[in-house]
Amino acid sequence: MKNDSILLDHGSGGKMAHQLMHDLLLPLFRDPVLARLHDGALLETPQGRIAFSTDSFVVDPPFFPGGNIGDLAVNGTVNDLAMCGARPAFMSLGLILEEGLAIETLQCILISMAQALERSGTRLVTGDTKVVPRGTADKIFINTSGIGFVPPAAHISGDQARPGDCVILSGNMGDHGIAVLTQRQGLDFESDVISDTAPLHAMVQAILAAAPPVHVLRDPTRGGVATALNEIALQSGVGIEIDEHSLPVAPAVAGICEMLGLDPLHVANEGKLLCLVPEDHASNALAAIQRDPFGRAACIIGRVTGDHPGRVILSTRIGGRRIVDMLSGEQLPRIC
Numbered sequence: 001m002k003n004d005s006i007l008l009d010h011g012s013g014g015k016m017a018h019q020l021m022h023d024l025l026l027p028l029f030r031d032p033v034l035a036r037l038h039d040g041a042l043l044e045t046p047q048g049r050i051a052f053s054t055d056s057f058v059v060d061p062p063f064f065p066g067g068n069i070g071d072l073a074v075n076g077t078v079n080d081l082a083m084c085g086a087r088p089a090f091m092s093l094g095l096i097l098e099e100g101l102a103i104e105t106l107q108c109i110l111i112s113m114a115q116a117l118e119r120s121g122t123r124l125v126t127g128d129t130k131v132v133p134r135g136t137a138d139k140i141f142i143n144t145s146g147i148g149f150v151p152p153a154a155h156i157s158g159d160q161a162r163p164g165d166c167v168i169l170s171g172n173m174g175d176h177g178i179a180v181l182t183q184r185q186g187l188d189f190e191s192d193v194i195s196d197t198a199p200l201h202a203m204v205q206a207i208l209a210a211a212p213p214v215h216v217l218r219d220p221t222r223g224g225v226a227t228a229l230n231e232i233a234l235q236s237g238v239g240i241e242i243d244e245h246s247l248p249v250a251p252a253v254a255g256i257c258e259m260l261g262l263d264p265l266h267v268a269n270e271g272k273l274l275c276l277v278p279e280d281h282a283s284n285a286l287a288a289i290q291r292d293p294f295g296r297a298a299c300i301i302g303r304v305t306g307d308h309p310g311r312v313i314l315s316t317r318i319g320g321r322r323i324v325d326m327l328s329g330e331q332l333p334r335i336c
Helices: 015-028 069-082 103-120 175-185 201-210 224-236 251-260 279-291
Strands: 041-045 048-057 087-098 123-132 140-149 166-169 216-218 239-243 274-277 299-305 312-315 321-323
Touching (some): 048 069, 069 087, 069 103, 069 140, 069 201, 087 103, 087 201, 103 123, 175 251, 201 279, 216 224, 224 239, 224 274, 224 312, 274 279, 279 299
Parallel strands (some): 087 123, 239 312
Antiparallel strands (some): 041 048, 087 140, 166 274, 166 299, 216 274, 239 299
């Protein structure tokens, strides 16, 4: 480790988060399932494969345009399971509450969670609550863990990308990160940006039915599309080339990013997925995604290559090429 203490950057999902994982956690907790660094652990049982995932949510502010920390927590865990090809089934809930939090606020968050669970067909089956003294937390932190069942034909992992695969993105980049940022900072823009938080399990099942040989699924949350693609390139030992002309960004998000000096490729999403699929199945996968209400703006943004393994290369609008790296630093703190 190059640092003597934990920095906010270690929670960004970018370079320093990966350094923390590879330098400190993986050497101590040696397990081949953990070492795959997938969105969830794929585990073999006598009854078949299950996916298991856990995540913690520390959003500031806990309410933002399009959602709140409650439905975000449920959708986030549902999506981590879905990126393994799993159908979500069971979930746990851990609450860390700050003394003084209004009961009405907590009730509103829990109602949103209950509604999100019902939409995803997932049961909340266990949980825990802790309260900490005033000033030692920030209103509410949530941990959720989930278990889902993986169909026998699904073999999806970040190390399965192959040269020739098409890279599909299910919709516009950066909606969630910009929605939270503008709410937190009190920024007033003429066009309101709404978080894209959404459950993607139904979309994934449609993809698997339409294009069974899907190689990789990944939801580009912290660190955005750029970081997720770099993770896949490193895990699979391939190069990925994307086209700037093809990258979908809502005009309002593009404008705010330009004003604030942000790259939409590095801004967080909470209701989008990347799908890497062999070229001869790409049109079927794309059509399945576009039929889903959360995937209507889906498009092919690039391809996997055997060149420059471990690198993501962007073909720019002006005809140049540049390396797209993982997020470096904490661009947007407390967005998930």
